[in-house]
Amino acid sequence: MGGTKNYSYHNPNKKADSSDGGCCSLSCLKLSLYIYNLISLLCGLCLVALSLWLILDQQQVVFVFSFYAVFPYLALGVGALKVFNTVIGCCGISRESSVYLYVYAIFSIFLIFTQLIGGFAAYVTKDDVHTELVHTINTTIVEEYGLENSVTLVLDTMQKELGCCGAQSFEDWKTTDWFLNQDIGNNKVPDSCCKTVSKNCGIRDHPSNIYYTGCGDALFALVSTHIILLGSVATMIAVIQIVGLIIALKLASACKKADQ
Secondary structure: OOOOOOOOOOOOOOOOOOOOOOOOOHHHHHHHHHHHHHHHHHHHHHHHHHHHHHHHOOOHHHHHOOHHHHHHHHHHHHHHHHHHHHHHHHHHHHHOOHHHHHHHHHHHHHHHHHHHHHHHHHHHHHHHHHHHHHHHHHHHHHHOOOOOHHHHHHHHHHHHHHOOOOOOOHHHHHHOHHHHOHHHOOOOOOHHHEOOOOOOHHHOOOOOOEOOOOHHHHHHHHHHHHHHHHHHHHHHHHHHHHHHHHHHHHHHHHHHHHHO
16 A cells, blocks of 8 residues: 555545444444543543552551552552553554554553452452561561651551551550660550550550550451452453453454455
């Protein structure tokens, strides 16, 4: 074919060929993929927004103690790639390029498998979170609280924000280096364990004064909710993306035949 190609998208007066009729016509497939890409773009932006919220939320001190911190960042990457892939798809539709559309399909396959695997992993592994959190938090308060300022600040913030004390209970503080340090005075727990925080309020460990719930339980409830949310959104988007993949492959095939 010589000269500049007349894309039917830009040239509505182009003479229709044999593929221009029916629900699988070139124009119908292009319109369908455009509509799908709009939905896909919105899903990608929603996934990016959800991931950023989980990362930036001030209560996400949980991720300091858990390898599950990786989930929001993976979801953010998938969402960004999904938006980028939508741009590739729109370029392929506009130019009626089978090459662009096959690249779009390859990215879609990768995203589908990534999201399905991520969603499955989120559901399967969430029950292991509690044990990991209790162990890691307990190790942290025993060895680092009161010695590392950044860790101390995170733990104090966690206990105040989530209304908890210690890893499994307030009694965990009795075995810590912080408790054994004679400089702390008569405090039995940090002041951040108090229901109403004030200086040296941790002297009384009565349930009317401090939280008895361990932070492992509080964080487990928080993590489980967020992991299920991420897993559900990723799985839903992957299912929708299968429809777009089928349309893209059909359109790529139709464009390739039109070029011959």
